[in-house]
Amino acid sequence: MFDFPPGTAWLYSNANYIVLGALIEAVTGAPFARAIEQLITRPLHLRATAIDKMHAPSPRAAAGYSLTDAGALEPAPPMQVEQAGGAGALRSTAEELCRWHDALLKGRLLAPPDLALMLAPGRLRDGRLSGANRFSADDAQYGDVQYACGLLVSPPGEKSPSIVHYGYIDGFAAVLQTWLNERLTFAVVCNGGPGPALPFRDIRRALAPV
Numbered sequence: 001m002f003d004f005p006p007g008t009a010w011l012y013s014n015a016n017y018i019v020l021g022a023l024i025e026a027v028t029g030a031p032f033a034r035a036i037e038q039l040i041t042r043p044l045h046l047r048a049t050a051i052d053k054m055h056a057p058s059p060r061a062a063a064g065y066s067l068t069d070a071g072a073l074e075p076a077p078p079m080q081v082e083q084a085g086g087a088g089a090l091r092s093t094a095e096e097l098c099r100w101h102d103a104l105l106k107g108r109l110l111a112p113p114d115l116a117l118m119l120a121p122g123r124l125r126d127g128r129l130s131g132a133n134r135f136s137a138d139d140a141q142y143g144d145v146q147y148a149c150g151l152l153v154s155p156p157g158e159k160s161p162s163i164v165h166y167g168y169i170d171g172f173a174a175v176l177q178t179w180l181n182e183r184l185t186f187a188v189v190c191n192g193g194p195g196p197a198l199p200f201r202d203i204r205r206a207l208a209p210v
Contacts, residue, residue: 004135007125010147011135014087017150021086032085044103049092052081058091062191064171076171076193088169097176097187101163105178119163121146121153129155160209168194175200182209 003011021032028035033051041049048060064076082089092100107115122130131146145152145164154161164177173194178185186207188200 009124009133009135010122010130010139012139012142012147014084017087018085020150024086032089033082036090040100040109044099044108046092046096046100049090049096049100051089052091061091062172064191064193066171066193067195067197073192079170081169084169088167092189094187094189097174097189098185101176101178101185101187105180105183118149119151119153121148121156131155166200173198173200175204177204179209184209 003009024035025032028039030038033053036051040046048058050058052058052061065073066076068074081091103109104115110118124130124133129146131144134140142152144155146155147153148163151163151165153163160179160181162177162179164175167174171193172189172191174187174189176185176187184207186203188203190198192198
């Protein structure tokens with residue numbers, strides 16, 4: 001059932017966030033979409049950020065596209081995005097993603113001890129940082145980072161530490177990153193599926209503090 005004994009390695013999995021979404025519903029007693037609205041988007045005035053619903057799409061939503069093997073663009077297949085729950089059912093804008101990081105890091109949502117816990121790299125059972133034993137070689141694409149509570153974070157001792165996460169689903173991709181010392185945040189949202197043509201790495205290299 002398991003790829004490895006719990007606590008002995010690290011492997012990114014969307015299933016963690018589906019379970020987290022279910023836990024939020026159990027704790028709040030509200031559907032996931034309503035809980036996100038009540039706890040996060042409404043207090044922070046993030047009016048363009050919400051759980052996406054196929055039966056009630058936003059009139060401002062971009063159409064998603066995928067690349068064929070021949071390199072041509074074609075409309076991405078329709079998806080019941082809300083079924084992704086905590087793993088990726090949210091829609092937003094680049095501006096509101098930046099405002100989200102700003103609010104999170106300025107303590108508008110979490111008490112200082114909780115925020116510190118969220119940003120702290122996870123550890124394996126033997127005490128090593130989670131990134132010390134990556135189960136899949138594919139995770140090398142994340143670079144020299146550790147995994148915290150829902151965020152990729154710089155390893156301890158980094159001169160310009162940052163937090164970052166990516167999002168990929170058929171027809172869409174996004175990245176959100178903040179360099180903590182510089183208070184520099186960038187967000188990119190693309191209506192194109194994952195692939196080597198995405199500009200995320202080029203933009204990050206251009207903006208990264210030196």
